[in-house]
Amino acid sequence: MTNWERFVDSFFNARVAVEYFPKIVEGFWLTIVLAACIIVTGLAAGLLLAVVRAFAIRPLNLLIIFVVDLFRALPPLVIIALLYFGLPAAGLSMDGFVCAWIALAAVLMAFSEEIFWAGITAVPKGQWEAARSTGLGFLQTLGYVVLPQALRMTIPPLTNRTIAITKGTALASVVAVPDILGAANAGVSFSFNPTPLTMGAAAYLVLFLPVVIFGRWVETRFAWKR
Amino acid sequence: MAIVEATGIHKHFGALHVLKGVDLVVEEKQLVFVIGPSGSGKSTLLRCLNRLEEPSGGAIVVDGVDMLSPRTDINKARQRIGMVFQSFNLYPHMTALGNVTLALRKVLGLGRAEAEKRGQAALDRVHLADRAGHFPGQLSGGQQQRVAIARAIALEPRVMLFDEPTSALDPELVGGVLEAMRELRQDGMTMVVVSHEMAFARAAADRVVFMADGAVVESGTPDEVFGNPQHERTKAFIGQIGRH
Amino acid sequence: MTWDDFVLAFFSWQIVSEAWPILWDGLQRTILMSIMVVPLGFIGGTILALLSTVHNPWIRWPAAVWTDVFRALPPLVLLIFLYAGVPFTGLEISAWGAVAIGFFLNTGSYYGEILRAGIESVPRGQQEAARSTGLTRWQTMQYIVLPQAFRNVLPDLISNTLEVVKLTSIASVVALPELLFQARQAQSVTYNATPIVAAAVIYFILLWPMVRVLSRLENKALASRR
Numbered sequence: 001m002t003n004w005e006r007f008v009d010s011f012f013n014a015r016v017a018v019e020y021f022p023k024i025v026e027g028f029w030l031t032i033v034l035a036a037c038i039i040v041t042g043l044a045a046g047l048l049l050a051v052v053r054a055f056a057i058r059p060l061n062l063l064i065i066f067v068v069d070l071f072r073a074l075p076p077l078v079i080i081a082l083l084y085f086g087l088p089a090a091g092l093s094m095d096g097f098v099c100a101w102i103a104l105a106a107v108l109m110a111f112s113e114e115i116f117w118a119g120i121t122a123v124p125k126g127q128w129e130a131a132r133s134t135g136l137g138f139l140q141t142l143g144y145v146v147l148p149q150a151l152r153m154t155i156p157p158l159t160n161r162t163i164a165i166t167k168g169t170a171l172a173s174v175v176a177v178p179d180i181l182g183a184a185n186a187g188v189s190f191s192f193n194p195t196p197l198t199m200g201a202a203a204y205l206v207l208f209l210p211v212v213i214f215g216r217w218v219e220t221r222f223a224w225k226r
Numbered sequence: 227m228a229i230v231e232a233t234g235i236h237k238h239f240g241a242l243h244v245l246k247g248v249d250l251v252v253e254e255k256q257l258v259f260v261i262g263p264s265g266s267g268k269s270t271l272l273r274c275l276n277r278l279e280e281p282s283g284g285a286i287v288v289d290g291v292d293m294l295s296p297r298t299d300i301n302k303a304r305q306r307i308g309m310v311f312q313s314f315n316l317y318p319h320m321t322a323l324g325n326v327t328l329a330l331r332k333v334l335g336l337g338r339a340e341a342e343k344r345g346q347a348a349l350d351r352v353h354l355a356d357r358a359g360h361f362p363g364q365l366s367g368g369q370q371q372r373v374a375i376a377r378a379i380a381l382e383p384r385v386m387l388f389d390e391p392t393s394a395l396d397p398e399l400v401g402g403v404l405e406a407m408r409e410l411r412q413d414g415m416t417m418v419v420v421s422h423e424m425a426f427a428r429a430a431a432d433r434v435v436f437m438a439d440g441a442v443v444e445s446g447t448p449d450e451v452f453g454n455p456q457h458e459r460t461k462a463f464i465g466q467i468g469r470h
Numbered sequence: 471m472t473w474d475d476f477v478l479a480f481f482s483w484q485i486v487s488e489a490w491p492i493l494w495d496g497l498q499r500t501i502l503m504s505i506m507v508v509p510l511g512f513i514g515g516t517i518l519a520l521l522s523t524v525h526n527p528w529i530r531w532p533a534a535v536w537t538d539v540f541r542a543l544p545p546l547v548l549l550i551f552l553y554a555g556v557p558f559t560g561l562e563i564s565a566w567g568a569v570a571i572g573f574f575l576n577t578g579s580y581y582g583e584i585l586r587a588g589i590e591s592v593p594r595g596q597q598e599a600a601r602s603t604g605l606t607r608w609q610t611m612q613y614i615v616l617p618q619a620f621r622n623v624l625p626d627l628i629s630n631t632l633e634v635v636k637l638t639s640i641a642s643v644v645a646l647p648e649l650l651f652q653a654r655q656a657q658s659v660t661y662n663a664t665p666i667v668a669a670a671v672i673y674f675i676l677l678w679p680m681v682r683v684l685s686r687l688e689n690k691a692l693a694s695r696r
Contacts, residue, residue, distance in 0.1 A: 003559075010558040069685070073677040075636035077643075078650055078670050085654065086663035089479040118688055164633070170544035174643055181547055185554075194555035201547055208542035216538075219587075278598050305604040315599035319617050328613055329603035374599075381603060 009193075016195040020187040024199045027183030030097075031207065034179060035166045037101050042108025043162070049109065050116035054142055064113070071110035076168050079103040084175040096175035108165045115157050119150030152222070159218045163211050170204070180204060227254050229385050229416045230275060235284035237270055237440075244270050246440040247284070250418075252385065257417045259427040259448075262437035263463060268420045271437070272387050275418070276307040289384045305333055308378030312390040314370045316362040322349060322373045323358040326380050334381070348380035349373070352406045368399030372406050379410065386410065388419040424467055428452055436460045478662075485664040489656035493665065496652030497672060503638045503648060507573035508631055514574050515581025520611070522586045533582075540579035546640045548572045553644040565646040569638075577634050584626045588619030625687040632680050636673070649673070 053064050071079070083099040094102075123146045131141040173182035180203045187196025230252035237245035244267045252258045260268045273279040275286060277293055277300055286293040291303050317325050323345050330341040349355050352372035362370050371391055378386060388407065392400045404426050411417060411430055421427070427434055428448045435445040438459050444451065455461045521533035540548070553568040563571070592615050600610040620627070642651035649669050656665035 007559055011555070069678060069681050070674060072632075072681045072684075073636075073674045074670055075639035075650070075673060077639045078666070078673055081650060081654060082663070082666050082670055085657060086480070086666045089661075089663040090476060114685060114688065167542075167544040170546045171640070173546070181544070181550065184547075185550065188554060194551075194558045197547075197551050197555040201543060201551055204544055204547055205539065205542050208544075209538060212538050212542045276602055278602060301601075301604045301606050303604075304602055307602070309599070309602035311595055311599060313593075313595050315593075315595035317596065317599075317614055317618075319621065328600075329605055332609050332613065333604040377599075377603065 011194055011198045013193050013195040016187070016191045016193045017199060020183070020191065020196045020199065023178075023183040023187055024180060024196065024203055027178055027180040027200070028203050028207070030177070031169050031179040031203075034097065034101060034169045034172060034177070038104045038108060038166060038169070039162055041101070042105040042165070043112050043158075045105065045109040046112030047116050049113040050120060051142065053113070053117055054120055054146075055138075068110040068113050071106050072114070074107075076103055076107050076165075077171050077174065079106065080171055080175055096172060096177040099175055100169065100172035100177055104165055104168050104171075107168070108162065111161045111165065112158060115154045115161065116150065119154040120146060122153055123149045155222045156219045159215050163208070163215050166211075167204075167208060180207075228252065229254050229289055230418065231285075231287045232271075232275060233285045235271065235274055235286070236282045237267070237274060237279060238282045244440050245274070245281070248437070248440070248442055250275075250435065250442070252416060252418055253432075254416055255414045256432040257411050257419065257430055259431040259434045260418065260420045260437060261422070261424070261427065261434060261463070262443075266437040267440040268437050269389050272309075272389050272418060272420050275387060276304050276309055278309075301333065305329075305381050306384045308381060308383035308386040310371070310374050310378055310386065310388045310391045312393050314362070314367070314374045314394070316370050316374055316377075318362050321359050321361055322354065322365065322376075325362070325373055326377045329377070330380055344380055345376075348376040351379065351409070352376045353402075366399060367395045368402045371395065371403045375403075375406055375410070379415070385416040385418065388417065388421065390420055390422070392421060392423055422467070424452070436463065438463070480663050480667050482662060482664045485656075485660055485662050486668050489653075489660065489665045489668065492652045492656055493649065493668060493672070496647055496649040496669075499647060500635075500638055500649040503569060503641060503646075504635045506570065507577060507638065508634055510570065510574045511577025511581050511634060514578025515583075515585050518578060518582030519585035519589055522582070523589055523611075537579045537582050537586075540575045541583065543576070545572060545576040545637055546643060548576055549640060549644055565641065565644045568644055569641050569646060573634070573637075577630075577637075580630050580633075581627070584623050584630060585619060587626075588623035589615055591622045592618045625684060628680065628687065629684055632677060632684065635677065639673075 049064050049068070053061050080099050080103040083094060083103055084096060087094065127145055127149065128141060131145040136144065169179055170181045172179050173185055176182065178186065180200050184196040184200030187199075188194055228251050230250065232248065232250040235245050235248045235250075236243075248267070248271055250258075250271065260271065262268050270279055274281045275288065275293070281294065284294075288303065289306050291306075292298055293300075293303060317328070320328065323342060326345040326348050327338075327341040330336045330344055331338065334341075336344070346355060346358060349358055352375050354369060354372055354376065357365060357369060357373070362373070365373065375391075391407070392403050395403065400423070404423065407417070407419070407426075408430055419427075419431075431448050433445060434448050434451040436443045436451060436455075436457075436459075443457050443459050444455070451460065452464060455464055518533050518537055521529055522537075524530050549568055549572040552563055552572050553565060556563055596614050596618065597610050600614045601607075605613070638648060639650040641648050642654065645651065647655075649672060653665040653669035657663060
């Protein structure tokens with residue numbers, strides 16, 4: 001075999017590709033489901049924390065800031081390992097999917113709270129005062145006047161951060177979740193051929209390349225007026 | 227002797243024909259004023275002279291150097307052509323002195339001490355010697371523009387181009403910049419100025435060029451162009467300016 | 471499970487002191503890896519950003535596609551592909567080699583995208599002023615554009631550097647004995663979660679100051695952008 005034939009046989013082996021294609025497709029859907037769970041819960045929790053923070057209750061805010069800092073400083077894989085390998089010591093066993101979900105949602109919560117909060121504080125004080133002077137309550141002011149302005153400002157950084165964290169779903173393969181990477185890894189060890197990894201990489205590109213390009217578009221579309 | 231000789235300059239931006247065969251000759255030690263309504267192509271003409279804008283056709287000779295020849299080292303040629311911009315374009319991360327000395331050191335290759343001596347002298351000529359250590363953000367608009375003038379004259383250019391140098395300034399800051407320009411003129415600097423400062427044009431210009439729709443409509447001494455305009459468009463433009 | 475059991479399983483001083491040599495060993499490797507991959511990615515990113523400013527589309531476009539592809543591929547996928555896939559061609563890559571190449575590709579693309587945005591944020595007039603004084607294109611880049619570009623995107627550069635340091639934890643998956651890997655080793659030997667908790671605490675102590683600095687910079691940036 002020439003080097004080139006060996007290369008093709010390794011990375012683009014048609015027989016192996018056909019055999020493991022269904023597994024990769026299953027992994028593809030699982031990755032999407034995991035990503036969706038993370039995005040929905042992570043962003044919701046982040047927004048909730050930012051709103052709570054707006055009430056300016058000092059001990060509560062210090063707690064929020066600590067939690068946010070914690071999940072910004074810890075590597076996601078460390079959090080996943082803590083949940084998956086550590087918690088059973090407390091008699092609490094969760095499956096890999098749930099561990100990855102909780103860990104990455106917590107990370108997204110931390111980053112998005114920070115971004116939402118920055119957006120809220122960037123809305124001028126005059127907006128608060130104008131709304132309160134017309135008799136709107138605190139929550140009404142927040143909901144109808146401040147958040148709509150704040151959210152628009154946060155869209156570009158939020159989009160990019162969400163994309164970055166969602167790519168972390170590949171970490172789930174480390175705790176035995178058969179997502180794209182998990183399925184590809186399994187395929188490699190069964191077939192003793194790296195073609196499933198090539199397919200896995202291709203699957204990630206199919207999934208994330210449009211998302212990355214979308215993120216760049218959002219950045220220009222919602223570009224700040226300077 | 228002509229320092230600037232531009233003949234038949236054309237410039238297209240896509241389908242837009244911005245300059246339609248413009249001729250411009252500037253004699254040594256002359257101050258030529260280019261006026262005209264916005265969109266007439268006067269700024270584009272100015273930017274073609276040092277090739278910040280690439281002309282689509284024509285010939286430009288500045289101080290005997292064929293600006294459009296591929297054999298011409300454009301960076302060397304630009305040393306002899308100072309330019310002052312509407313928005314100053316000072317480097318915000320450098321002090322006034324740093325702005326002035328950068329090209330002295332990196333283009334002329336002067337040592338730091340020599341460059342700073344010349345830079346100080348240039349700042350002194352615009353009466354800002356005491357602001358050498360200030361950053362652009364700490365200076366008023368008028369002071370920034372004078373630093374920009376110092377940055378250009380430090381290279382001892384043969385001709386200076388001014389692209390609406392006072393348009394971005396508050397009215398009370400315009401005077402200092404015009405004063406600096408007047409002094410330059412007294413020292414014998416050859417200057418091409420695109421500006422709406424008509425009073426300054428009347429008082430200081432040797433020649434006024436009126437442009438409209440990418441072409442020179444008429445030119446002459448300030449008295450001729452302002453006092454006795456020949457073309458309808460010139461009359462209309464000057465009449466409008468006069469009313470303001 | 472009693473409180474004492476809980477403390478014993480997660481926060482046992484005895485386990486920490488027993489596992490400390492191996493954790494310290496891992497921490498040193500994590501720091502060494504960071505010192506290696508951050509400059510590597512930074513150099514790669516600067517090259518990519520400079521290529522994106524070239525007028526020739528045959529240079530600019532491949533640089534843009536390169537950047538997007540390696541931003542779309544999850545870094546763990548890239549790392550496993552290099553470590554577990556490439557050897558099938560007969561080309562052995564050590565874990566360190568795989569980390570170096572993988573991080574160069576992934577991190578370089580992120581730094582590249584940030585620096586490209588930084589270069590674009592410098593007003594066009596700056597280049598025109600510099601060129602009008604006779605500075606060459608490269609001198610203009612070096613003295614005028616790049617210094618301002620770096621300053622404009624400093625928060626993003628720091629943020630990305632934080633992410634890169636956190637990301638070094640994925641090297642544990644390819645058996646590079648860094649902090650997380652060593653903690654997992656210690657955990658499986660002692661049947662106790664304390665080593666992973668200890669690793670998490672170390673990461674937090676290491677990275678918290680960076681998170682604090684960033685949080686301030688980001689708030690300022692968003693506030694000034696409206």
